[in-house]
Amino acid sequence: MDAPGAREYARFHAADDLGGLELLSARFIEHRFAPHVHDGYVIALVEEGAERYRYRGEEHLVPAGSFALLNPDEVHTGSKGSEQGWRYRVFYPDTGLVESLLGELELPNSGLPMFRGNVHADPDLAAALGHLHRLLEDPGASVLRRQTQWREVMLELLRRHAALPTPRQPGSEPLAVARARELLASRLAEPPSLEELAAVVNLSPFHFARVFRRATGLPPHAWLKQRRLEQARMLLKAGCVPIEVAAQLGFADQSHLARQFKQAYGVAPGEYRRACAR
Template identity: 30%
Template sequence: MSAGQFLMQRSAIPGVQAVAACSSHAFARHTHEQFGIGVMRRGAQVSHSGRGQVKAGPGHVITVNPGEVHDGAPIGSALRAWQMLYLDLSVVADAAADIRQGRPQQYEFEHPAQDRPALARDVLALYAQATAGTSPLACDALLLRVLAQASVAQGIHPPPAPRPGVPASVRHALALIDDDPAAPLSLADLAAASDLSRYQVLRAISRVTGLTPHAYQMQRRLLLARRLIRQGAALADVAAMSGFADQSHMTRLFVRAYGVSPRRYAMAAGGA
């Protein structure tokens, strides 16, 4: 793979995206709606995650949980390369229920980066089999083994957008954004929904999500844009429906967060 390239590959497993990358791009803080697990193939990076700041080097297993705010930047001037699998919540839910015989506990990845050679081999084998179109039986067996090894808690309860334990007032403010990310909301709107002052709601949302209200809204708009692009909507329409000022505004934020333009993402998603 050439430098600066992001490649979304066809996956034989429904609900699983396969992405390979080789880049020096420094990602802005962003979130995913899926679970992500992969392996650093070469180079190294430092990243902030909901589980602390970590460094990952060659062979390390890297993970992200749904809704977890994270970023990533190369260590030094060298490129780093990785392969990631992004799993829909339903995929993990079904696998976790099988692993733990239906016990409804929350599933999450505990370590954002760890040196576990056996797990890394299984993740890379799953990536290779999924992208090569290997038999479902082989893919299913590896997927279960990977998730059984990688979890801290077993079973699954998909995390809501606001984390458990968030005060009701803040949940109301976040729900206002979540329900319609494209809406032109003001801090006064969020304050009214939460029965807090503008300063109180600003501090509360920043504390709960790790993002300012505006940054949180931009993240929700980016996630909406990704869904619309995967559904085949035209990019200009996606920008308008997602609440961006225009297509160039969407493109700038998209590249900062994901390292790839909406157009390239659309081309890759169309071939997935």
């Protein structure tokens, strides 16, 4: 595979923390896909140019900012839909992964969902898909965040474009939320995965994530981020230097701490520490 700086490139990745979910980032110009099938779903977001493909006996054009949805075992092709070709991001969730998500939502078993339509201009969902894909490619992103956002985006995609029944509203589950908050607060540097959190409180991962958000107003990874920043502020006020704070609280590095701290409080960690010392 070529590097992204080349005229054409293709970068493949498998997310082990999401059951081996396969991902592709690519730019193609002259490449043409012969008729083929996938045994799972295809979710293809075009970010630049346009892709043309044949599916169910018809030609379809996917312009930048839109996405194509293909069901399992459907023959399709792929080629450029503009002179500059196309740059896109693709998710290939297999049927077992989608079935497990639906099982977590405790929906009636009515078989595999099928996407309706082909090409969709759905701006906020397209943005969410692009953000999720980049997140899943980022080796520094936390497993907790990746697993939570994957579920949230897929739920919205299936609700909008596969006639998925609306899941029941999550209950309050105060004891489960309290236990999860305790566990997260005790493991700021090495947070548990979504599956581990859910197992501790005896809920399915998807149901737990929705219960937690309803109770706190934040998904688990965002709640964890707030607690890390609060603890960072306390340590800096006590005189700890930023590099030690970053290491102690599980930030990827000092610059990671600096970005998040400034976003939250408007000043850099070092500046905050010096001001408190004065």
